[in-house]
Amino acid sequence: MLSHSRSGDRVTLHSPTAMPQACGLLWNRRMLLHVNCRGFVTAQHMQPEPGKYAHAPFLEARTFMQPEQPLYAQHPGRFLFLRDEATGQAWSLPHEPMRRPVDSFRFEVGQAAIGWVLGVGELEVSLTVSLPVDATAELWTASLRNAGAAARRVSIYPCFSVGYMSWMNQSAAWDEGLLGLVARSVSPYQRLEDYPRIAQLKDWTALLADQRPDSWEARLEAFEGEGGWADPSALARPRLGRGEAHYETPIAALQYALELGAGEARQWRFVFAPARDAGELQQLRARLLAPGAFEREAQASRVYLEGGRGCLRQRSPDAELDAFANHWLPRQVWYHGDTNRLTTNPQTRNYLQDALGMVYVEPARAKQVFRAALSQQHEDGGMPDGVLLSPEAEQQYINQVPHMDHCVWLPVCVAPYLDETGDWAFLREVVTGRDGQGATVFERVCAAMRWLLRHRDARGLSLIAQGDWCDPMNMVGPAGRGVSGWLTIAAAHALRLWVEVARELGEAGVVDELGRGADELAASAQAHLWDGDWFARGISDAGRRFGVAADEEGRIFLNPQSWALLAGIADADQRERIVRAVDAQLDSPWGVMLLAPAFTRMHEHIGRVTQKFPGSAENGSIYNHAAAFWIHALYRAGEGERAWTQLRRMLPGPGADDLIRRGQLPVFIPNYYRGAVHQFPRTAGRSSQMFNTGTASWIYRILVEDLFGLRGSPRGLRVDPALPRSWSEARVERRFRGASFSVTYRRGSGPLAVTLDGVALDEPLVRDVEAGRRYALDVKLPA
Numbered sequence: 001m002l003s004h005s006r007s008g009d010r011v012t013l014h015s016p017t018a019m020p021q022a023c024g025l026l027w028n029r030r031m032l033l034h035v036n037c038r039g040f041v042t043a044q045h046m047q048p049e050p051g052k053y054a055h056a057p058f059l060e061a062r063t064f065m066q067p068e069q070p071l072y073a074q075h076p077g078r079f080l081f082l083r084d085e086a087t088g089q090a091w092s093l094p095h096e097p098m099r100r101p102v103d104s105f106r107f108e109v110g111q112a113a114i115g116w117v118l119g120v121g122e123l124e125v126s127l128t129v130s131l132p133v134d135a136t137a138e139l140w141t142a143s144l145r146n147a148g149a150a151a152r153r154v155s156i157y158p159c160f161s162v163g164y165m166s167w168m169n170q171s172a173a174w175d176e177g178l179l180g181l182v183a184r185s186v187s188p189y190q191r192l193e194d195y196p197r198i199a200q201l202k203d204w205t206a207l208l209a210d211q212r213p214d215s216w217e218a219r220l221e222a223f224e225g226e227g228g229w230a231d232p233s234a235l236a237r238p239r240l241g242r243g244e245a246h247y248e249t250p251i252a253a254l255q256y257a258l259e260l261g262a263g264e265a266r267q268w269r270f271v272f273a274p275a276r277d278a279g280e281l282q283q284l285r286a287r288l289l290a291p292g293a294f295e296r297e298a299q300a301s302r303v304y305l306e307g308g309r310g311c312l313r314q315r316s317p318d319a320e321l322d323a324f325a326n327h328w329l330p331r332q333v334w335y336h337g338d339t340n341r342l343t344t345n346p347q348t349r350n351y352l353q354d355a356l357g358m359v360y361v362e363p364a365r366a367k368q369v370f371r372a373a374l375s376q377q378h379e380d381g382g383m384p385d386g387v388l389l390s391p392e393a394e395q396q397y398i399n400q401v402p403h404m405d406h407c408v409w410l411p412v413c414v415a416p417y418l419d420e421t422g423d424w425a426f427l428r429e430v431v432t433g434r435d436g437q438g439a440t441v442f443e444r445v446c447a448a449m450r451w452l453l454r455h456r457d458a459r460g461l462s463l464i465a466q467g468d469w470c471d472p473m474n475m476v477g478p479a480g481r482g483v484s485g486w487l488t489i490a491a492a493h494a495l496r497l498w499v500e501v502a503r504e505l506g507e508a509g510v511v512d513e514l515g516r517g518a519d520e521l522a523a524s525a526q527a528h529l530w531d532g533d534w535f536a537r538g539i540s541d542a543g544r545r546f547g548v549a550a551d552e553e554g555r556i557f558l559n560p561q562s563w564a565l566l567a568g569i570a571d572a573d574q575r576e577r578i579v580r581a582v583d584a585q586l587d588s589p590w591g592v593m594l595l596a597p598a599f600t601r602m603h604e605h606i607g608r609v610t611q612k613f614p615g616s617a618e619n620g621s622i623y624n625h626a627a628a629f630w631i632h633a634l635y636r637a638g639e640g641e642r643a644w645t646q647l648r649r650m651l652p653g654p655g656a657d658d659l660i661r662r663g664q665l666p667v668f669i670p671n672y673y674r675g676a677v678h679q680f681p682r683t684a685g686r687s688s689q690m691f692n693t694g695t696a697s698w699i700y701r702i703l704v705e706d707l708f709g710l711r712g713s714p715r716g717l718r719v720d721p722a723l724p725r726s727w728s729e730a731r732v733e734r735r736f737r738g739a740s741f742s743v744t745y746r747r748g749s750g751p752l753a754v755t756l757d758g759v760a761l762d763e764p765l766v767r768d769v770e771a772g773r774r775y776a777l778d779v780k781l782p783a
């Protein structure tokens with residue numbers, strides 16, 4: 001059903017029906033393409049806010065990216081119809097909308113291209129899409145080969161959805177000058193003041209061809225006819241009708257009729273793109289359909305992706321994990337860090353955590369992010385809900401809801417940056433804030449820590465307002481009294497991390513001040529949140545504790561437990577109880593759930609999270625971001641074996657049953673798998689198919705620092721691995737501060753022993769790392 005290329009950089013699915021939602025993703029800095037194995041495609045481009053150029057056939061709801069987006073029969077896609085002229089038989093490739101089986105099917109998801117190789121009798125058809133690095137356009141190649149002994153007469157019909165563009169104005173027609181089918185529209189608007197913005201939008205959608213087709217059709221209804229989308233009538237006629245759409249729903253369908261001799265092959269290239277006008281299309285054509293252009297763009301994409309290779313190459317007994325960690329995970333980290341998830345106003349916590357991943361991929365970019373975020377810090381030390389990436393950007397969606405946790409992520413993400421790079425000078429760099437005042441990075445983060453300490457109640461617990469890490473936890477503290485158990489604990493962790501940084505700088509006053517603050521937070525958590533076997537999630541405005549044993553729903557939440565381990569708040573007995581409680585109540589074959597039992601009705605002292613469907617998203621799914629915190633905490637608490645079990649569960653496969661249940665290819669970590677495993681067992685484990693998630697950064701860090709234990713410190717590279725017991729050996733290449741380390745791990749008999757270039761180290765620490773040098777480390781793991 002599934003196969004991997006030798007190096008692991010390509011995954012192939014051999015069926016269009018086994019995992020109908022399976023998909024791959026391509027992106028560049030301007031757009032994102034979500035390509036489903038059956039031919040459906042969801043595309044989004046930035047102008048500068050996210051927009052679409054291939055729509056549903058009806059007025060569609062506009063929203064930000066959503067998990068588990070349903071695909072429907074007329075979902076936008078890129079299809080290639082094929083008709084045998086001798087028999088009249090037709091197929092739609094790769095699978096939709098006719099769904100006629102073909103003789104062989106391969107959906108190939110690569111790093112920079114996604115495609116299909118299909119066998120229809122003796123005809124071999126291939127379809128591939130890639131993106132240019134710096135333009136909004138899809139580059140499609142179709143090829144056809146007759147592997148049989150007799151000549152064949154066939155027609156192929158590239159047929160790309162345009163859909164319902166606008167209720168004000170939409171049309172489509174063939175354009176001989178552009179050699180393409182061009183659909184035009186005017187984005188709907190009503191307010192006069194919106195006109196200048198609307199006038200700038202790319203409201204046209206075009207399918208440009210490298211060869212003149214024999215015919216075309218621009219009107220969806222004419223293409224479908226009475227046969228409907230599942231058996232379009234237009235395919236029954238010798239030639240498409242050359243129709244135009246006049247305030248009718250467009251389609252971009254072309255026809256090439258040809259005779260293919262035995263062994264003969266043909267190839268076509270197409271550019272599918274939005275544009276503002278004919279001039280822009282002319283330019284796209286000149287640039288992207290010129291001879292050799294696709295090859296040049298493919299090369300540029302490879303170079304672009306190279307930038308996101310990351311600092312680790314691993315070879316372990318787990319080939320699937322290796323493929324994922326070497327190719328797919330750093331690519332997902334790179335996507336987040338390089339594009340900011342294609343939004344103009346990333347949530348501050350997402351922006352910072354996406355930079356956390358970049359610490360191991362391109363640390364200079366992480367530094368830029370920290371600078372940019374701190375330059376938008378409020379005068380009182382607080383952080384905004386979102387970071388505006390351009391002067392025109394505005395806070396949208398969830399960023400209009402006050403969340404109290406954004407400061408926490410500063411130490412959580414900056415401390416690993418310091419560990420990785422040793423760039424302590426960054427802390428003395430002056431960043432000008434909103435008020436025009438300059439303060440150093442160190443001072444700004446200290447101010448953010450003081451903000452956290454100030455925003456507490458009389459018990460010393462952190463106020464939650466309308467949310468913390470959990471976006472939809474909006475009714476715990478809107479009146480200004482409710483507190484977050486997780487945030488209290490996370491603030492303690494953040495402060496403790498910053499105390500270590502201050503200690504390194506010799507800032508004794510700060511060490512003292514924030515150290516005391518952290519201890520207070522820890523004491524408050526112990527006094528008011530410990531529930532006997534785990535920590536409570538919060539206390540509402542009305543004083544109601546939740547996430548406690550007495551609750552029927554939402555009895556235990558994962559995040560307070562993970563962060564209590566991380567912050568060192570839990571004593572040995574509490575740690576044991578916590579681990580036992582999480583194992584007993586939150587564990588599942590696909591990972592740990594965020595909370596359980598999932599809420600089945602609205603709880604007005606908690607809020608919107610309880611209204612989400614049980615087992616989806618924050619309401620008790622296996623929310624991978626939170627599962628990653630847990631894994632990281634387990635590693636740091638010395639629970640390596642347990643951590644490994646959870647880490648491995650995050651990846652779909654390798655068994656067919658697991659792949660089918662999750663429905664996702666192992667080419668990215670989704671933001672969640674369905675949870676509520678006891679309440680809704682049928683859907684448990686199903687992937688959200690969503691590529692946007694803070695998980696990627698954390699898991700990358702976990703592989704580098706926790707599993708392989710190659711972690712930076714002020715004095716050099718520390719070696720503290722936690723390989724699973726089942727591994728007797730492994731090898732990695734690790735880039736660190738400009739040097740490269742070849743590390744071999746072998747199971748030994750005594751305690752951990754490390755040799756550097758053949759010489760035993762008295763402490764597992766490589767000091768004074770020199771850029772440009774190659775180091776060979778031999779690590780003997782304890783039995």
Ligand code: CEZ
Nearest residue numbers: 347349350398469470471472617618671692
């Ligand atoms: O968004 C994420 C946020 O991007 O949810 C996380 C949060 O930490 C991330 O910053 C947990 O709440 O209902 C909502 O508003 C949801 O909160 C979503 O928007 C959620 C999605 O799952 C997208 O990843």
